[in-house]
Amino acid sequence: MADTMQFDLVSPERSLASVPVREVRLPGTDGDLSAMPGHAATIVTLRPGMVILVGADGSQSEFAVTGGFAEINADSVSLLAERGHPREEVTQDVFNDMMRDAHREHRNAQERRDHAGEEFVTAAVKMLGDMQAIGTHIGLDPNQSTVPD
Template identity: 50%
Template sequence: MADTMQFDLVSPERRVASYKATAVRIPGAEGELTAMPLHAPLITTLRPGVLHVEGEKGTEEYIVTGGFAQIGAEGISVLAEESYHRDEMSQEILDRMIDAAAERQRKAVEASHNDPGPVDDAAKLLSDMVAMGNHIGLSSKQPSL
C-alpha cells in the first residue's frame, strides 16, 4: 500500500503547492472529505474553506474559494478559483473575498425575482466566506444578509 500521494494545488494565476501528502481534507460542496493514498477516483466541487494537507512537514493549510478536486490513483489535483497558503492570508484579502461574495448575493437578489435558488446559493457562498475567515482567525465585516 502506498504511503503518500502526489498533491497539486493550482489557481488560475499560479501553482500554489505541489508535494507528496499522506492525507488531504477537502472542503467539498457536499461536505468535508479526506483523500488518502489509493482513494477511489472522484471529482468534487469545492466550497470556500480551508484545505488541510498532511505531509512530511506536518499539516499545511490553504484557503480556497471554490473550484474542483480530482482524486485519482496517482494523487489529488485541486483546481481552485482562488487559493492562498494560510500564512499568505490577510484581513485585506478576506475583506475583498467577502465583498465579492456580498456583491454576487446582491446581484442574485436583484435578478432573481424571488426565485430562491440563485439567492440561496449566493447567501451560502457569502456565509462560507465569513465562516472561513472566522476559522482562520480573521474577522469579517459581517455584511448584512
C-alpha cells in the first residue's frame, strides 16, 4: 500500500490544494473522520470546520471550509467546498463575512420554519455553532460578527 494519497481541494472561486498527503482529517456532518491511503470508497457531506492535511513529511496544513462534499477513494480525496480558505488567509474580516453568511442562513431558516420544518432551523443553529468553532480554533473573535446584514 502507498504511503500517500492525492488530495485536491477546490472551491467555486479557485483550486486551494493539490498535494500528496498521508492523512486528511475532515469535518463530516455525521462526525469527524480521517482518510488515509487504502480507505474504503465513500462520499462524505461536510459541515463547517477545519480540514487538516498531514503531508508525507508529517507537516500539517489547515483549511477552513463552510461545508461541501468529499469523495474518498483508496488513493485520493477530492473535496469540493462551498467556501474554503487556507488558515492563514482567514482574517477577522474574512471570518466576519463567513459568519454573516451563516447568520443569513439561520434567519432564512427561521422565516421558512412553517414550510420547511423545525429540522432546518436546528441545522442552521448547528451551522452557526460550527462556524463559531472555526473562529475559536483560529484565534478569532466570533462575537465581532454576531450582527447579521
